[in-house]
Amino acid sequence: MRSEASELRTSLVDRLRAEDIVRTSAVEVAMRRTPRHLFLPGVPLRQAYADESVYIKTDAHGTSISAASQPRIVAMMLEQLAVRPGQRVMEVGAGTGYNAALLAAIVGEAGRVVTIDVNEDLVEKARKHLAAADVTNVDVVHGDGALGYAKGAPYDRIIATVGAYETPTAWLEQLTPGGRLVVPLRLRGAVSRSIIFETYEGGWRDHGSELAVFMPLRVIGDDARRLVPLAPEQDIILQVHNDHHVDTAALAGVLETERRKIWTDVFFPPKVPYEWMDLWLACRLDNAIMRMNVQPTAVQRGAVTPMFGWGAMATTRGADLAYLTTRPTPARPDGSRLHEVGVIGHGPNGRDLAHHVSEEIRTWNATYRSRSVRFEIPAAPVEADPSVGRFVLARRHHPITVTWQ
Known part of the structure; x- marks a missing residue:
């Protein structure tokens, strides 16, 4: 037995x-x-x-x-x-x-x-x-x-x-x-x-x-990280890494400012990961996307409407915050639904930041979504060329190239 x-x-x-x-x-x-x-x-x-x-x-x-x-x-x-x-x-x-x-x-x-x-x-x-x-x-x-x-x-x-x-x-x-x-x-x-x-x-x-x-x-x-609360209730937390630039004092109360929402006309089928879109945003945004971890209490009181149950990817710029959200489309003939990506902005220039993020999502969808991505640790220096989808991630000893091809 x-x-x-x-x-x-x-x-x-x-x-x-x-x-x-x-x-x-x-x-x-x-x-x-x-x-x-x-x-x-x-x-x-x-x-x-x-x-x-x-x-x-x-x-x-x-x-x-x-x-x-x-x-x-x-x-x-x-x-x-x-x-x-x-x-x-x-x-x-x-x-x-x-x-x-x-x-x-x-x-x-x-x-x-x-x-x-x-x-x-x-x-x-x-x-x-x-x-x-x-x-x-x-x-x-x-x-x-x-x-x-x-x-x-x-x-x-x-x-x-x-x-x-x-x-x-x-x-x-x-x-x-x-x-x-x-x-x-x-x-x-x-x-x-x-x-x-x-x-x-x-x-x-x-x-x-x-x-x-x-x-x-x-x-x-060591790859240090720190946690930045965005709400007094401590139930909305940004996870910040050493390559982020986050002004904690400037972001105080940012979620209490007007909410600006922009829909992108970019859609995902159910259960299809957002990983390559996230990578594109990480390479393209000045302040690469970070995790915004959200507890159910924050959603219940209407403070945020994140993309996932755990929260959403987000970025900041000075006193502004933008994070990703989704909404379902009407049901298709087989009963399934697509999910449209949106961006929610807060802060004095939150709409501008949300617009910038949404435009990057549209660019990825139109030009790079169908391409494959290659990672390399080159033995000799390589020049970045974002116009063709080639990025160089700086490192002290071994930079990493990310190329959409």
Whole structure:
């Protein structure tokens, strides 16, 4: 008779397989065999095998700084990494040790996994969890993941399970020729993608990417963020990154000013993500889009009408705020509805800001929506040319090019 944990694990993997998140037998077998609950002691079984993140560590202010990632994100990134038996793998961000255990199951006895974490307590717990799961081909290292682990290099595969603002040089140097790097990069503003990088004659080029957001690297690769309340009730919060320019004092009371709404005539079918439009706005707006997190109480009192249940993407300019919203179209013959994108502006020049954002959305829709997007880390400097959809995201060591082609 199968245990409850085994049944819950089977159900989770069956669902991920049916949704085409788990695509290969290597990832499927690893997820079916690896007992996630052993890496989350004290967490109820149903929560351990739910398709949800589990937060495992907070800082002194109560902010979450480490989590066991959502299983579908774990599976998606493993598929991106395309690990093979016998390979050497470095993971940045040990967390609970669960992802390292999955990697260990794929590389097998002939392979080796090194996983690094800056938190000594998490390192010790990951070691205990791996021992409890009888995983023996993983080395858990206490250190700054941005430096990699030269002692175990070179690696056939490197994966970061923490968000990065720049790809550290150490990761590029410690990868074998022909190796593969998977890293969740925060590109600009609130836009992050898990990108597959491989070398080519001009540097590093993507081989696919997926929408993904992770806890940021800390220490050398720290990507600081702060929270800016927009309402006295503290239920409307801007998440601001180090490449944003937000005048907190000027925005005081901005949502109490007149609301200006502009509809764009840009439509999305149900369940189609807005990720590429968001990326365009991140590249084009002077103050790249940021997350405006909204609690239900703010919607109920009519303070905001955001695009999603969690809130909406937004931008600011001085004392002005603009954020995205949607409205459904009349039902089509099959009963489905499209959703039109709108922009709501507040502040003394809120209408102008909303108009600017709406025009960028229209430009993306008319010229760039049907194009594919390529990400590169070029070995030599590249000139930006926004007129043809090529942007260069400045970084200290390794700028990133984003090209609509």
